[in-house]
Amino acid sequence: MPRQPRLDAPGTLHHVMGRGIETSKIFRTRKDREDFIDRLAELCRSGRWSVYAWALMPNHFHLLVRTGKEPLARSMRRLMTGYAINFNLRHKRRGHLFQNRYKSIVCQEDLYLLELTRYIHLNSLRAGLVPDLEALGRYPWSGHSALTGQVERDWQDTGTIRGYFAGKPKEAMRRYKNFVAEGVALGRRPELVGGGLIRSLGGWSQVLSLRRKGLRMAADDRVLGDGAFVEQIWSESAELEKETLRRKGPGRDLEALAREFAADQGVTETELRSGSRKRKVSEARRGFCRASVGELGYPAATVARFLGVTTSAVVRATRAEESVARFPTR
Secondary structure (H helix, E strand, C coil), X not given: CCCCCCCCCCCCEEEEEEEEHHHCCCCCCHHHHHHHHHHHHHHHHXXXXXXXXXXXXCCEEEEEEEECCCCHHHHHHHHHHHHHHHHHHHCCCCCCCECCCCEEEEECHHHHHHHHHHHHHHHHHHCCCCCCHHHHHHCCCECXXXXXXXXXXXXXCCHHHHXXXXXXXXXXXXXXXXXXXXXXXXXXXXXXXXXXXXXXXXXXXXXXXXXXXXXXXXXXXXXXXXXXXXHHHHHHHHXXXXXXXXXXXXXXXXXXXXXXXXXXXXXCHHHHCCCCCCHHHHHHHHHHHHHHHHHCCCCHHHHHHHHCCCHHHHHHXXXXXXXXXXXXXX
């Protein structure tokens, strides 16, 4: 079954997860983590994102972000491509760093913002990266330490989360820490890492109960929220897609993406669209196919005509098990 396009709209809350290819480590050293955080901070300072929670694990990461006007997919290319390139240079390796596409779930804020913040920040404790909650409060590789005031992160939005706990700053931080401590006994909570009706309602028993009453709710694996929220996201995403097509038109957007790929990969636009079989050009062209078809949703035939290659060549490129590590950074 073809994968569904991502849901997105300005101001949408996303739980984003990315893993290393074949579960390999994507953070080996302090320099790796600092590089990733610097790129994350730049997305926030530029106004593209607001970040509420994050955690860097050895072979994956979690982010809880609200997008600005730039689509999530474009911001993720900025984050992951530059990081993957530098990681390979630092560790003298080649090939893809990330496994397939990153996972992103649109989340209903009033139901899940605090729960996801707690879940994400407790990952380091559950994984044994820190021994206890006191150590988690000082741990520099998650957003928890900024929310408790023990590590300064001027780019992280701490005010929104603390605002839910009222009182003066110190009192809000104390209440937040108590809230996180109460989550330890709740375990891994798989219902928070995927969307869809079953998880949103708390299990099959709740689904069957509603169905016996003759009630049905909209559901989507890409959304963590109730039926009304799912329908709202569908509507907003559809309107955004229509507006984007009206504003840009298909040719203009592909040309802009081609310029980005050519500049990032060190090839010319002419080479990208020439059918050249040089390794560097071929890799750039495959990345372009995955971005235009897999991320932007262009028909393979349209991309093939733009590149001057066969439709089957574009389809093969998009079906290959590839990461976003080849996508352009700008």
